[in-house]
Amino acid sequence: MRVLAMLDGTLADPGAPHIRVDDLGLTRGDGVFETVLVVDGQPRELGPHLARLSRSAAMLELPAPDLAAWERLVGIVIGAWTEPGEMAVKLVYTRGPEYSGGGPTGYAIGLPIGGRAVRNRTSGVTAVTLERGFDPAVVERAPWLLLGAKTLSYAVNMAAMRHAEKLGVDEVIFVGDDGTVLEGPTSTVVVASGGTLRTPPPSSGVLPGTTQGALFRAAERAGWSTKVEPLRADELATADGLFVVSSVRKVTRVHTLDGAALPDATELGTALNALYEAEYR
Ligand code: PLP
Known part of the structure; x- marks a missing residue:
């Protein structure tokens, strides 16, 4: 319909x-x-x-x-x-x-x-890191690049998703030229480590996510600390949990990154989804 x-x-x-x-x-x-x-x-x-x-x-x-x-x-x-x-x-x-x-x-x-997005919420997903082709320092210098605006110019984002699909991978995590994590083509990246949730800042040219905002609000109330700060790509594999979050995905767990299995974050994912869902009850 x-x-x-x-x-x-x-x-x-x-x-x-x-x-x-x-x-x-x-x-x-x-x-x-x-x-x-x-x-x-x-x-x-x-x-x-x-x-x-x-x-x-x-x-x-x-x-x-x-x-x-x-x-x-x-x-x-x-x-x-x-x-x-x-x-x-x-x-x-x-x-x-x-x-x-x-x-x-x-x-x-x-x-x-789509059924796949719903299934991925429980099964978790595989992801690949891909270059986004800019250094976050350009954000301030070049406002005409419209980094951080949700424009209709998503052909690059969709091409990255097709590239991942050809590799047999579900999701993309874009990385800046300086080695910091940016976002997915249609998602925000969140990592959990030792009771803290972290996500990259809008100043790096990423979209401030509404789902990430809701999740952080809920997590703070439940005693988590939250940080909006630059994340290095090499921190992704060692975190307690890595998630791609968006309105349609909710909080989707990444279980495999660049072909390597990540620490099992099934329980963590369930707990974070429960916190997120409780925002709407
Ligand atoms: N980043 C990008 C580039 C997006 O396109 C989206 C959503 O489509 C998000 C992040 C996640 O935003 P939200 O949680 O508001 O859906």
């Missing part, structure tokens, strides 16, 4: 064409997006997702999104969804048509969550 609502709040046929061929989101990847997890009709971390949509739009110098309208739109999509369990709502906001005027394009689409 799929449900589409345009930014003016009208429901539309998700199988019919709605986007102009000169839309800059399509021709240049010039736009931003968010993917929100919805469980039993409740969107998770909607405030942080909308705040990030605003931040990304500001980095692209798009008109500020009307967050009340986007929140209503999420409600409309969820209201029209008739299947039980989980779904994802993808929010897409582009600069709009290049030649025909009319301003930004916006819509929200409700999508089912």
Whole structure:
């Protein structure tokens, strides 16, 4: 099942064409997006997702999104969804048509969550470290690279995922030229060691993750310490647990990195997922 609502709040046929061929989101990847997890009709971390949509739009110098309208739109999509369990709502906001005027394009689409992502949450995943091709020091120097904005220009991210698939590996962990850990193509990296959760900082050009934020909030309440600080790639293999987290993945354990088995973090993964889930009860 799929449900589409345009930014003016009208429901539309998700199988019919709605986007102009000169839309800059399509021709240049010039736009931003968010993917929100919805469980039993409740969107998770909607405030942080909308705040990030605003931040990304500001980095692209798009008109500020009307967050009340986007929140209503999420409600409309969820209201029209008739299947039980989980779904994802993808929010897409582009600069709009290049030649025909009319301003930004916006819509929200409700999508089912793939079985593989759900299975990986319990089975854990294999991952490979891949070069991202920049030194985090460039983030400050070159704001036009839009590092840390959730833009529609995800062709590189998708290519990295296909590269991993060809290697027979589930997930990618990008590493910077300075040897520090960045993020996955669509996930945040979290390591657990001795009662501390760590994740790389947004200043290294990674997206501040809404799931990582929720997990750290929950973990702190349960007595964990948390650190947002640079992580060296060679620390990944020796941590008590390595996780890729995102709205769709939740907290997914990595059991094998670059072909080598990691310390068993099954119990740790179960405990962290329980903390994360308790945020929504
Ligand atoms: N990093 C990148 C590059 C992403 O695309 C995503 C989500 O798609 C994330 C991190 C995780 O973010 P969130 O937890 O908000 O889904």
